[in-house]
Amino acid sequence: MVDQYANFIIASYVAVILIIGGLGLAMILDQRAQKRALAELEARGSTRRAKEAS
C-alpha cells in the first residue's frame, strides 16, 4: 500500500537530486571550461616562464 504522504517523501528526494546534482553538474562543466582555457593558453606558449624569458 502506498503511504498517503508518499508524494511529499518522493518530492523531497527529487529536490535533493535536482539541487545537489544540478550544482555538481555545473561544477563539472565549469572545471572543464577552465581546463580547456588553460590548455589553450599553454598551447599559445603563455606561461609564467614565458614572461620571465621575454
Add this chain to the structure above:
Amino acid sequence: MWTKLANPGFFMRWSARLLPWFAGATALAFAIGLYMTFFTVPPDYQQGETVRIMYVHVPSAWLAMFLYSLMSASAIGTLVWRHPLADVSQKAAAPIGAAFTLVCLITGALWGRPMWGTYWVWDARLTSVLVLFLIYCGIMALWRAIDDPNRAARAVAILTLAGFLNLPIIKFSVDWWNTLHQPASVLRIGGPAIHPSMLYPLLVMALAFSLLAIVMHAYGMRTEIMRRRVRTLNILEAERLDRRAAA
C-alpha cells in the same frame, strides 16, 4: 609546516590523489545510508513514513551551518594572513552551502505540509535559515560584482563574518523563542532523544552528506585555482602583446 600545507601547488597535487578515494567513500556511505533509510528505519509513531524526509533534511541543515562556519574560518585566513588558499576556500564553499540551505528549506517545507498543515510559518528557526540562504546569495553576488579576486575576497570576508552572527541565532532560536519547529533532538545536552533504530541511519546519512560536501568543496577549490591561473596567464599574455606592440 602550515605554509607548505596551504600552498596551492601542494593542494592541487594532494587533492588530485585523494578526491577519487573520497568520492568512492561518499558513494558507499550513501548506498548504506539510503538502504537503512528506506529498509531498516521504522515509521515514526507520530510522523509515520514522513520521518524519511528527516534523513535528507537534517544533514542538509547541519551542512548549511557547517559550510558557513568553514567560510567564516576562511574569511579570518583572508583578513589576517591574506592567504590566497583561504580566498579560494571561501569562494568554493558559498554555492555548496547555498545549495544545502535550499535543500533544507524545501525538504522542511515538504515535511511541514503533512505534519504541521502548512509549508511555511514565519517562526524564528525557519526565518533565520531563510536569512542564511539570503546571506549565501549575497556573498555569491558580491564575488561576481568585484573583478579583482583579492579585493573581492576581502569584501566578502567582512560580509561573511558579519553574517556569522546568524549561526547562533539559528541554533538557539528553538530555545530562545516559542517556535513551531521542534527543539534539537540529536545535538543536545543530555544526548540524543531519538531511538537508535532511527539515530544510526541518520548519522550514516550525515556522514554521507559530509563526505559529499568535502568532495564538492575540494573540487570547487581546484576549479577556482585553475580560474585564477587562467586569469593570471591572460593578464601576462596581454602585457606581452602590449610590449611587442610598443617595441
